[in-house]
Amino acid sequence: EIRTEAIARPLEINETEKVMRVAIKDILEQVQKTKDMLSNVASDETSLEAKIEKRKLELERNRKRLQTLQSVRPAxxxxxxxxxxxxxxxxxxxxxxxxxxxxxxxxxxxxxxxxxxxxxxxxxxxxxxxxxxxxxxxxxxxxxxxxxxxxxxxxxxxxxxxxxxxxxxxxxxxxxxxxxxxxxxxxxxxxxxxxxxxxx
Structure with missing residues (x-):
């Protein structure tokens, strides 16, 4: 009976619009946060790739240096x-x-x-x-x-x-x-x- 009364009650347009705006705003904020996170992930990935490449270059230089030292007989x-x-x-x-x-x-x-x-x-x-x-x-x-x-x-x-x-x-x-x-x-x-x- 209470449910029937609630359904039969006429909807207030202003209240409904207000609730919808709040929900849309929350969704938009979440979308923006997700975009920011994706952007940060891409930036972090680029930074990590640069660091990995730098380490590879250092490793290669050290390997060549070691080979040079091994090939030279100490005095x-x-x-x-x-x-x-x-x-x-x-x-x-x-x-x-x-x-x-x-x-x-x-x-x-x-x-x-x-x-x-x-x-x-x-x-x-x-x-x-x-x-x-x-x-x-x-x-x-x-x-x-x-x-x-x-x-x-x-x-x-x-x-x-x-x-x-x-x-x-x-x-x-x-x-x-x-x-x-x-x-x-x-x-x-x-x-x-x-x-x-x-x-x-």
């Missing part, structure tokens, strides 16, 4: 190659000397270790010899005392000094025999006693 290149070759020789020499030094140090360590082992072995052998000599000396002293007792019981001749001389002679003879029987020699011709000092 110091000969000296550089000579120094580089000499450096390579010095480095090879250094490596060889370093390997030799490492090898010699290893040999020296092995030699010191072997000398230390021989020294300790000689010390042990000498200690055993000393113990044997002490035991033999005790045995000879004990045997000498027994002999002196027998001599005093069975024979009453000779002075105390003669008995001491005989006892010392026996001890000396026994020690010589023990030394001859236990003293060994190294393949170099030196005795164990000589091996005590690694510097000998």
């Amino acid at each position: 110091f290149m000969d000296e550089y190659e000579k120094i580089e070759e000499e450096l390579q020789k010095q480095y090879s020499c250094y490596l060889e000397k370093f390997r030799n030094l490492t090898y010699l140090e290893q040999q020296l360590d092995d030699q010191h270790r072997m000398e230390q082992e021989r020294f300790e072995e000689a010390e042990n052998t000498l200690r055993l010899m000393q113990n044997k000599l002490k035991e033999e000396e005790k045995r000879l002293l004990k045997s000498g005392n027994n002999d002196d007792s027998d001599i005093e019981i069975h024979e009453d001749e000779g002075s105390d000094s003669d008995m001491e001389d005989r006892q010392l002679m026996k001890q000396h003879t026994a020690m010589e025999m023990l030394m001859q029987g236990t003293c060994t020699y190294t393949p170099g011709g030196r005795s164990i006693a000589d091996e005590r000092d690694p510097r000998g």
Whole structure:
């Protein structure tokens, strides 16, 4: 019913014209804006094309310059190659000397270790010899005392000094025999006693 009344109401010409003018004005403004944007796009496109062309020219100049530099041999290149070759020789020499030094140090360590082992072995052998000599000396002293007792019981001749001389002679003879029987020699011709000092 309201709709029917609105349709049946007579239109006002002035109001309608006013609304139409406003709508036309808005459309014209939008059209102008679109034209301006198209104009700006064309201007930007021209500017970008000019910049691209400029960059292409710069790139071409730089490429030609690079080719020129690559084709020209620097003045110091000969000296550089000579120094580089000499450096390579010095480095090879250094490596060889370093390997030799490492090898010699290893040999020296092995030699010191072997000398230390021989020294300790000689010390042990000498200690055993000393113990044997002490035991033999005790045995000879004990045997000498027994002999002196027998001599005093069975024979009453000779002075105390003669008995001491005989006892010392026996001890000396026994020690010589023990030394001859236990003293060994190294393949170099030196005795164990000589091996005590690694510097000998």
